[in-house]
Amino acid sequence: MIPNRAAFPQGFVFGTATSAYQIEGHAFGGAGLTHWDSFAATPGNVVRAAHGAVACDHYHRLEEDLDLLAGLNVDIYRFSTSWARVLPEGRGTPNTEGLDFYDRLVDGLLVRGIKPAVTLYHWELPGPLADRGGWCNRDIADWFAEFTWAIMGRIGDRIWSAAPINEPWCVSWLGHFDGCHAPGLRDIRATARAMHHVLLAHGRAIEVMRTMGLTNLGAVCNMEWSAPASTRPEAQHAARTYDAIYNRFFLGGLMKGEYPELALAGLQPHLPTGWQDDFATITAPLDWIGLNYYTRKIIDHAPGPWPNYAERPGPLPKTQMGWEIYPDGLRDFLIRIAREYTGDLPLYVTENGMANADVPGHPDTARCAYFGQHLAAVQHAIAAGVPVWGYIAWSLMDNYEWAHGYDKRFGLVHVDFDNLQRVPKASYHALAQCWCRAD
Numbered sequence: 001m002i003p004n005r006a007a008f009p010q011g012f013v014f015g016t017a018t019s020a021y022q023i024e025g026h027a028f029g030g031a032g033l034t035h036w037d038s039f040a041a042t043p044g045n046v047v048r049a050a051h052g053a054v055a056c057d058h059y060h061r062l063e064e065d066l067d068l069l070a071g072l073n074v075d076i077y078r079f080s081t082s083w084a085r086v087l088p089e090g091r092g093t094p095n096t097e098g099l100d101f102y103d104r105l106v107d108g109l110l111v112r113g114i115k116p117a118v119t120l121y122h123w124e125l126p127g128p129l130a131d132r133g134g135w136c137n138r139d140i141a142d143w144f145a146e147f148t149w150a151i152m153g154r155i156g157d158r159i160w161s162a163a164p165i166n167e168p169w170c171v172s173w174l175g176h177f178d179g180c181h182a183p184g185l186r187d188i189r190a191t192a193r194a195m196h197h198v199l200l201a202h203g204r205a206i207e208v209m210r211t212m213g214l215t216n217l218g219a220v221c222n223m224e225w226s227a228p229a230s231t232r233p234e235a236q237h238a239a240r241t242y243d244a245i246y247n248r249f250f251l252g253g254l255m256k257g258e259y260p261e262l263a264l265a266g267l268q269p270h271l272p273t274g275w276q277d278d279f280a281t282i283t284a285p286l287d288w289i290g291l292n293y294y295t296r297k298i299i300d301h302a303p304g305p306w307p308n309y310a311e312r313p314g315p316l317p318k319t320q321m322g323w324e325i326y327p328d329g330l331r332d333f334l335i336r337i338a339r340e341y342t343g344d345l346p347l348y349v350t351e352n353g354m355a356n357a358d359v360p361g362h363p364d365t366a367r368c369a370y371f372g373q374h375l376a377a378v379q380h381a382i383a384a385g386v387p388v389w390g391y392i393a394w395s396l397m398d399n400y401e402w403a404h405g406y407d408k409r410f411g412l413v414h415v416d417f418d419n420l421q422r423v424p425k426a427s428y429h430a431l432a433q434c435w436c437r438a439d
């Protein structure tokens, strides 16, 4: 049972999300190469070496996809802009075709009565900037500010909300410590620098957008509930370290101008000189915070160098990603974020959803149940006094799930990757019904 619109406060917004590289088709429209193209072209990095060259061909099927959004009765659509589509070299002369595409996208949303919620960067760093050290190079903050001017100078006048960077943890930790996302590094020094620079770049982009007179600016962080594998003190400490790195580092920087001690324990020697001085930029006031939430992790102590933790399998039912379904974590994170970091600032659930091995025409009950449970968790947080103002389901359609290629299906709409035909799933119809407006 999915709670419907009437079960949420007046003005609560519902939406769905995608990202540029995951759906657009990066080979089209004059976009430049990105570090995801080279990462995917390197054997062993991505399932079947799949890449985003065609993806869902959203670039050519924009109108059809916008109609699907309208049919879902969403209030907002969270999409991202590709840096390399706008600035193929990362800097310099903009690609007119790229800017025109985002212009059409924004106008197409507005004409359908849907609020455009843009994320400026969702992971496809232009290759020429990766060549210069990417997120490890402090100059990326200035490069990102230039990109912000370029894209928001074109679409900023019609945007409902903007966030600079999707999921700073993924950009920095997954890409530079775990090495399972582009650029595929496994280096603690690169990681520490990337973690800090991603926040610095966020702050510079906020500065630029404020200068442009834009409003409703926020930040989007992903979080995983961290549960100790046992009552042993080592396991408890490991879970707190995981929590500090994953959940507290970025919000701590953004909202308090500080990094947690448990994260600094390993990262401090590798942070760039004078990092504390950057908090003046990083803590630029925001209008909202977005939480991307999917799962929890069971964390145990692991021997060896810092951070001394390892994931253990949990007992709960799992999604196609192998992620435990744990809706309580969403409620508890919303309560914790408001109490410890954001107070009265509006919170949005900016991503939530599950991958499932869907077959068109078959029941989509697991995904419907997932949405029902997580929307109920949002209701509980609201009842506890948390100012949650919206919920955005991931994702509009099946798409490129990064290192997993096209195998993991998160969509409300099924995509056949042989002929790119779209078929709405039962969860699409269920949410469309719940989100139907009385007026």
Ligand code: IFM
Residues within 6 Å of the ligand: 019, 022, 167, 292, 351, 394, 401, 410
């Ligand atoms: O597909 C991703 C998305 O790009 C960022 N947030 C998590 C999703 C599911 O893994």
